[in-house]
């Protein structure tokens with residue numbers, strides 16, 4: 453990595469990595485360009501930032517040069533993206549409000565949410581993106597929402613345990629997805645095509661999913677939760693929370709982290725302490741080489757070996773490029 457990067461630049465870079473929307477990403481890139489030290493050693497990086505800025509600007513221009521932003525496109529950010537799908541008024545926005553700082557509309561009337569709103573949910577030393585979605589009904593799903601769902605890492609089907617009929621609250625979103633060629637699956641691994649058969653015998657596109665029940669504080673919650681567990685247990689896992697009392701919200705965060713199936717890896721400069729604040733997050737099974745690519749795209753070519761501190765290795769052990777990383781590993785990359 454180029455030397456002499458200032459704290460201002462590094463902060464802008466962190467903002468870029470944490471940005472939840474294209475607009476925030478663009479703003480952070482412009483700050484990176486403004487704060488990067490201008491000398492020969494950063495030429496390459498400056499060019500890279502300029503290219504990313506122009507690509508983002510082009511992406512938001514319509515064919516006639518008019519600004520066109522797809523309000524349903526939510527760029528993934530952080531350690532993974534979880535979209536909240538459900539019928540009206542079940543508590544989707546309340547979950548996002550209770551776990552992130554996003555400004556979402558929580559209301560006691562249905563159809564309060566009209567467009568997706570992302571929020572970043574802190575878990576230990578990382579952030580996971582939750583996306584509040586408008587409601588679905590048997591008759592209607594907003595145009596453009598399938599794209600948002602298909603690109604998510606996880607779909608949480610939100611239901612209310614205060615409702616008379618939480619089972620149909622699960623079935624409506626599942627049927628809506630199925631009629632559009634998507635099936636939710638309960639595998640921790642990233643699912644591979646093809647899975648079960650859809651309409652016209654086409655394979656359904658599998659996405660990891662679980663049932664997120666709200667209103668755990670309501671009187672009928674116990675019975676409803678039992679019914680959900682009995683009906684969906686072998687199909688999708690059920691997690692119940694109260695957005696009002698906060699009950700089980702911490703368990704929900706831990707569950708989502710586990711379900712994402714990622715590892716956190718800390719990079720370390722030789723002779724210095726590891727940066728334990730801002731880990732790289734990679735799919736489980738990633739190697740030293742994958743980490744190098746995440747640090748900088750030129751690094752895999754230059755990488756000779758790495759030293760590692762973590763599970764199953766002795767401190768500072770030298771490992772090869774194909775070594776598989778564990779959660780919480782500290783890596784020192786040598787070029």
Ligand SMILES: Nc1nc2c(ncn2[C@@H]2O[C@H](COP(=O)(O)OP(=O)(O)OP(=O)(O)O)[C@@H](O)[C@H]2O)c(=O)[nH]1
Nearest residue numbers: 541542543544545546559562563564565587667695
């Ligand atoms: N008691 C209790 N109330 C909750 C809980 N979660 C949500 N609510 C209430 O349920 C109502 C609906 O919550 P929202 O989060 O707006 O529901 P939504 O699913 O986003 O609704 P739409 O955007 O219309 O689809 C609000 O009055 C919330 O305060 C919970 O866990 N317990």
Ligand SMILES: [Mg+2]
Nearest residue numbers: 544545564565
């Ligand atoms: Mg809402």
